Amino acid sequence: MIAVSQVNACSDCARVHRRWALRAGVSTSELEALSAGDLGHLDPRSRAAVSYAVDLAEHRFAGARSPETSRAAREHLSARELRETEAIARAMALANLTMNTLTALRRPPRAGSDGWA
Numbered sequence: 001m002i003a004v005s006q007v008n009a010c011s012d013c014a015r016v017h018r019r020w021a022l023r024a025g026v027s028t029s030e031l032e033a034l035s036a037g038d039l040g041h042l043d044p045r046s047r048a049a050v051s052y053a054v055d056l057a058e059h060r061f062a063g064a065r066s067p068e069t070s071r072a073a074r075e076h077l078s079a080r081e082l083r084e085t086e087a088i089a090r091a092m093a094l095a096n097l098t099m100n101t102l103t104a105l106r107r108p109p110r111a112g113s114d115g116w117a
Contacts, residue, residue, distance in 0.1 A: 002034055003050050004089050007057040008096035012103060048076035053089040061090060 002021065005014035018031055030041050039047045052073035055065045073082055 001088075001092055002031070003054045004057045004092040005096050006035065007054055008093055008100070010096035010099050012099050013092075013096050044072075045076045048072045049081070049085050052077070052082070053085050053092075056086055056089045057093055061086075061093070 001017040002014055005011075005017055021031060022028070033039075033041050034050075039050055042050065048069075051069045052065075055069045059065055073085075077085065
């Protein structure tokens with residue numbers, strides 16, 4: 001969730017997910033590594049799932065995924081887990097983009113602007 005929120009530039013969601021991760025027992029150093037894109041601390045299955053979700057989000061679910069990431073995901077995850085990972089990444093992307101839109105709408109217009117993009 002944190003990694004996909006970062007891809008979608010949703011700082012509000014990433015902040016909430018970091019809090020949830022800390023409550024679930026993820027260490028601060030693990031979160032810092034994840035934020036930096038370092039997945040070395042994850043077990044191979046988790047690393048494959050996070051990499052796959054990030055790759056999907058980076059390509060806006062339009063294919064063009066990294067062959068290495070897809071291969072690792074298929075090697076470590078079942079077909080069902082791949083579908084579930086994609087479903088979660090899609091739900092996260094929708095939530096992130098919704099939050100980004102709401103945040104933008106709450107900002108006051110810039111000086112000299114009529115408030116419309």
